[in-house]
Amino acid sequence: MTIQEIQEEVIGEFKIFDNWIDRYNYLIKLGKNLPSIDLKDKIEDNLIKGCQVKTWFFSIFKDGKVFYNIDSESMIIKGIITLLIKILSGQKPEDIKNVDLYFIDKIGLREHFSPTRANSLFKMVSLIKESANSFFRN
Amino acid sequence: MEEIKNIQKIPTFDVMKIRNDFPILGQKIYEKPLVYFDNGATTQKPQVVIDIINKLHSEYNSNVHRGIHFLSDQMTNMYEGARKKIQNYLNAQHDHEIIFTAGVTASINAVAYSFGEAFIKENDEIIVSEMEHHSNIVPWQIMAKRKGAKLRVIPINDNGELLLDEYKKLINSKTKIVAVMHVSNSLGTVNPVKEIVAIAHEKNVPVLIDGAQAIQHESIDVQDIDCDFYAFSGHKVYGPTGIGVLYGKERWLKEMPPYQSGGDMIDQVKFKQTTYADLPFKFEAGTPNYIGAIGLGVAFDYLESIGLENIRNYEKKLLDYGAKKLMEINGLKLYGTAKNKICIFSFLLNNIHSYDVGMALDRMGIAVRTGHHCTQPLWDYFKAEGSVRASLVFYNTTEEIDFLCETLKKLQKMFA
Numbered sequence: 001m002t003i004q005e006i007q008e009e010v011i012g013e014f015k016i017f018d019n020w021i022d023r024y025n026y027l028i029k030l031g032k033n034l035p036s037i038d039l040k041d042k043i044e045d046n047l048i049k050g051c052q053v054k055t056w057f058f059s060i061f062k063d064g065k066v067f068y069n070i071d072s073e074s075m076i077i078k079g080i081i082t083l084l085i086k087i088l089s090g091q092k093p094e095d096i097k098n099v100d101l102y103f104i105d106k107i108g109l110r111e112h113f114s115p116t117r118a119n120s121l122f123k124m125v126s127l128i129k130e131s132a133n134s135f136f137r138n
Numbered sequence: 139m140e141e142i143k144n145i146q147k148i149p150t151f152d153v154m155k156i157r158n159d160f161p162i163l164g165q166k167i168y169e170k171p172l173v174y175f176d177n178g179a180t181t182q183k184p185q186v187v188i189d190i191i192n193k194l195h196s197e198y199n200s201n202v203h204r205g206i207h208f209l210s211d212q213m214t215n216m217y218e219g220a221r222k223k224i225q226n227y228l229n230a231q232h233d234h235e236i237i238f239t240a241g242v243t244a245s246i247n248a249v250a251y252s253f254g255e256a257f258i259k260e261n262d263e264i265i266v267s268e269m270e271h272h273s274n275i276v277p278w279q280i281m282a283k284r285k286g287a288k289l290r291v292i293p294i295n296d297n298g299e300l301l302l303d304e305y306k307k308l309i310n311s312k313t314k315i316v317a318v319m320h321v322s323n324s325l326g327t328v329n330p331v332k333e334i335v336a337i338a339h340e341k342n343v344p345v346l347i348d349g350a351q352a353i354q355h356e357s358i359d360v361q362d363i364d365c366d367f368y369a370f371s372g373h374k375v376y377g378p379t380g381i382g383v384l385y386g387k388e389r390w391l392k393e394m395p396p397y398q399s400g401g402d403m404i405d406q407v408k409f410k411q412t413t414y415a416d417l418p419f420k421f422e423a424g425t426p427n428y429i430g431a432i433g434l435g436v437a438f439d440y441l442e443s444i445g446l447e448n449i450r451n452y453e454k455k456l457l458d459y460g461a462k463k464l465m466e467i468n469g470l471k472l473y474g475t476a477k478n479k480i481c482i483f484s485f486l487l488n489n490i491h492s493y494d495v496g497m498a499l500d501r502m503g504i505a506v507r508t509g510h511h512c513t514q515p516l517w518d519y520f521k522a523e524g525s526v527r528a529s530l531v532f533y534n535t536t537e538e539i540d541f542l543c544e545t546l547k548k549l550q551k552m553f554a
Binding site: 021024 | 168490491493494497501523
C-alpha cells in the first residue's frame with residue numbers, strides 16, 4: 001500500500017471515535033501492543049534529545065526501503081508511533097523524504113506534534129524525513 | 139494612584155469571592171472548567187495587577203530616572219515607590235538593597251557572576267543542595283569552572299528534607315557561599331533557612347536563598363532570616379512576568395562589581411575610566427522593567443489585602459485535604475513528605491508515565507506540570523524520571539482536588 005492509502009486507512013479507523021477518551025484508549029491499546037525495541041538499542045545515540053519522555057529512534061535501509069525502530073516510555077506516544085510505523089516503515093526513501101502526514105490533523109493529534117510540547121514527536125518527524133533523505137542520496 | 143489605594147483589606151477568607159479577582163480562572167479548556175494546578179510554574183494575575191499594567195501603559199508611560207519632564211518624574215516616583223514597598227514587604231534594612239532584575243534566574247546569575255568575581259578563587263567551595271532548581275546549580279557550576287572552584291552538595295532524605303548534619307560537615311574554611319532554595323519547587327519542602335543561615339554565619343559564610351517558591355506562600359523577613367541574598371520572580375507571586383528581585387545586604391552589594399553595564403548604572407564615563415553609580419543603580423543597567431516593578435508592588439498590595447495569615451491557613455487546609463485524598467488512591471506514590479511543606483503534590487500513578495497522566499488531565503481541563511521540573515539531581519536521588527506536579531495556591535478549592543482525584547482514578551482504568 002502507498003503512504004497515502006495507509007493514511008486514509010488510519011483516518012478511517014479513527015472516524016468511529018467522537019471523543020478524546022476513546023481516541024486515547026485506542027492509542028494506549030496500540031502502544032501496549034507495539035513490541036519494545038531491544039535493550040541493546042536503547043542507547044544514548046538513539047535517544048531523541050531534549051524531550052520530557054524518553055524516546056528511542058533508529059532506522060535501517062534494506063532492499064531499497066526504510067524500516068523504523070522506535071520506542072517510548074509513554075503509552076500515548078507509543079500509540080502514535082505505532083501509526084507512524086504503520087504508515088512509513090517499509091516505504092521507499094523518496095516517498096518518505098517529503099511526506100505530508102496529513103492524518104495527524106485529520107485524527108485530531110496535532111497538539112502532540114507541536115514543537116513546544118517537548119514530547120519527541122515533532123523531532124521524530126524531522127528525523128524520519130532526514131534519514132529518508134540521506135538513504136535516498138546514498 | 140486611585141487603583142492602588144482602593145484595594146481593601148477583606149475581613150474573612152472567601153475563596154469563591156477571591157476567584158472572581160482572577161479573570162482567567164473562569165475559562166473553559168476543552169469545554170471543561172479550568173482547574174489550574176500549575177501555580178509552581180506561574181501564578182495567575184488578579185484584576186488589579188492586569189489593570190495597573192494596562193493603565194500605566196496607556197496613561198503614565200515614560201522612562202525613569204532620566205527625564206526632567208512631568209511624566210518621567212511621575213513614573214520614577216512610582217518605580218522607586220515599588221522598590222520601597224518591596225523593601226517593606228521583605229523587611230529589608232535599606233531600599234537600595236532591593237535590586238530589580240528580570241526574575242529569579244537573573245538574580246541568581248547576577249550573584250553567581252558578581253560575587254564570584256569579587257570573592258571566589260581557585261579551590262574555593264560553593265555549597266548547594268541536592269533538591270535545587272537548575273537555576274541555582276548551573277550559574278554556580280559555570281562560575282566554579284571559571285574560577286577553578288568546587289561545588290559541594292547538601293544531601294536529602296526520602297521525605298525530601300535537607301540533611302543538616304551533613305551540611306554542617308560540608309562547611310569549612312574554603313566555603314565561600316551557600317546557595318539553597320527556601321521551598322522546593324518539585325516537592326514543596328520548606329527548608330529551615332534561618333537555621334541554614336545561622337550555621338553558615340558561624341563560619342562567616344554568606345547565604346543566598348532562592349525564594350522562587352516561597353514568596354507566594356510564606357511571609358518573608360530577610361532581617362529575621364538574616365540571609366545575605368534573597369531572590370524571587372514577580373510572576374510567581376501574582377505579579378507580571380519579566381520582573382524579579384534580588385535582595386542583597388548592603389555590605390556585599392557595595393563590594394560586588396556590576397554584572398551588566400550600560401546606561402543608568404554609571405557615575406562618570408570617561409574613556410580612561412568609568413565610575414559606577416551608587417546602589418541600587420549600579421546593578422540596574424539599561425532601562426529597567428519599571429511597569430513590571432510597579433505591577434509587582436500592586437501584587438503585594440493585593441496579597442496584603444487578603445492577609446498572609448489567611449493565605450497560609452487556607453493553603454494548609456488544601457495541603458492536608460489534598461494529601462489525605464491523594465493517599466487514598468491505591469497505586470499513587472507521593473514524593474515529598476516533609477513535615478514542613480507547602481501545597482505541592484508531586485506524584486506518580488502506578489506505572490503510567492507522568493507525561494501520559496499530564497496529557498490526559500489536560501483533556502479534563504486540569505493543568506499540571508510533568509517531568510523533572512528543572513530538578514534532575516533530585517529525581518536522580520528518587521531514581522525516577524520525574525513526576526506529575528499539582529501546585530496549589532489560595533484560589534484553588536477542595537472541590538478541584540476532588541475532581542483531580544476522581545479523574546486520576548479514571549485514568550488508572552484507562553491505562554490498566
